[in-house]
Amino acid sequence: MAETDILGPAVVEAVDIHHHYGEGPQRVDVLFDINMQVREGELVIVTGPSGSGKTTLLTILGTMRKPSEGKLQLLGADTTGLVGAELDALRNRIRFLFQKRNLLSSLTAIQNVIAGVSTTPLADPDWDEARARHLLGMLGLGDKAEAWPDELSGGQQQRVAIARVLIGLPDLIIADEPTSALDRVSGRIVVDQLKDLAMRAKCAVVLSTHDERIFDVASRRLHIEDGRCFEVPIHYH
């Protein structure tokens, strides 16, 4: 059975997205006619050289920026006119994984994971803690629950961040070069576990990277160059 057969409905649907910074003579166009779709259970890798518009695209998909033109539909909702509580509710279904500085240094590993659900109004502290421990265990960090971030390696910190992303039961995960600060082995573990757990949770994942060694984990690869996006076939090793 092909992977696309088990994919769910579209989580991200971008139609003719165009984005620019500044106005008048200072105007810089960054993205042109971006059309893309990411479905539930899919991990899409976005590649491209520095300054190609990857980060801008990720921030637009994460509703941190509004596109200058075009239509972005997230989880079935048109984001164009969304503001206030409706936008906050939508954002609560999205989680981010950053290149570095993912953890709160004043909280232990488990407290960092729990921080991913503390915003939920009906949070149950005991249940959250149990889930956090379970997730850390699944990520091989069961014995590091009480460790401070500065006692963890870079790969372990990223895995704690993955646990925090997943505990919030997001529908969409946006990861910005999550392996760039890690060595090959750690990077591989992080991305494999991200894919494994995200697919189990039926999340859609959009991951930007320069790291060719992890391209094979993706369902699809989109390449951005000079603000234009096109799909590139993946060569599995």
Next chain:
Amino acid sequence: MPLGSQQLRRQRTSTLLSLAGVTASLLVIFAQLGIERAVYDSGVRIHRAVVGDLVLVPPGFKSLQLHAEVPAAMTDIVDTNPAVAGTAPFWFGIMSMTHAGMKASRQLAWYAIDVERPAIDVPGLKENLYKLREVRRILFDRDSRPYFGDLAEVAERGEEVPVLGPPNMRQLLPEMFVVGTVKIGPNVVNDGAVVMSENTMTEVFGPWWVDRPAFITIQLVPGVDRMAVRDQLNKALSGRGEVITRSEFEAREKEYWARETPVGYITDLGFVMGLMIGMVFIYYAQYQIIRFYLPEYAILKSLGYDWWFFLCMVGQIGAAIITPAYLVAFTLARLVYGVAETTIHLGMAMGLREMVVSLIASLVMTAVSSVFAIRRLWKVDPIMLFE
């Protein structure tokens, strides 16, 4: 999530500096409150000892310390009201006094009463009242400051202690005898006090004082409407005197000290200064933490935490500083009050008012500094984490 307090714990230098600063500012606040209490309370000791339902004072009365007088003839008008059961005059002045156990004379307040109907009731007066019937016999305030030597101790042993009063018109020092003690307490102006009879007052200071009491207390017939009688008497007096209640009498004296002397201004200023210094130190701790952890707040924003969470967190930082600071300042202030009271005898003590007002001041410090500190958090944008 105990984020604020844990961040504070990891920023030891800022935390300790802020703790010291806030403790010092709270101590300043406690000191101001203590001084205020000492000044105001010591200023109304006689007011609180008044026996009677109403008080006849000079028109526009503000303070006993202004030495205004109410003509004794006004009692004739007051007495005609059927609701009035009786009146009692009270005289007040300042004099110097010395005795064999003192190196130099010292100023103190003298209070004169009609021995048959005393206008005040203070501890020790009733049992010693008969002694005042003899002229030139006085009662010494045992709570006076220690400048008067062993006067109180000797008098309490039952001995008559000869003292010299202020010089008369022929520059002779009249002799009086301390025959017992009462308990009143000094105030900011006077180091101590003596109580004497109307007759002694006449003999020592002159007969013209009799017609010039500082105030006259009014005893009403039981069951009458006090406020209605007060209004009737004021109407009858037509501005030649003013009848007020005991609480108004006390309130006016306090109002005078608070509004018309430098004391109120200085203590208010000290209070506000303490409040502002405290705010600055709490803000300093909050600012240092926010500045240091700015990217981490961006992470929290990306997780959907709203302004309410950040306000609580900043408040948590403030509370984590103010709570130990308050406890330390409270303990130190009690010690300071105790040491000060031993010297000044003004009734400086830690009361509910000091505790509540300083607690409210602490809350205001925390709230205001938190509001200022959180403004910096508005600018935090998760987009910065992509850069």
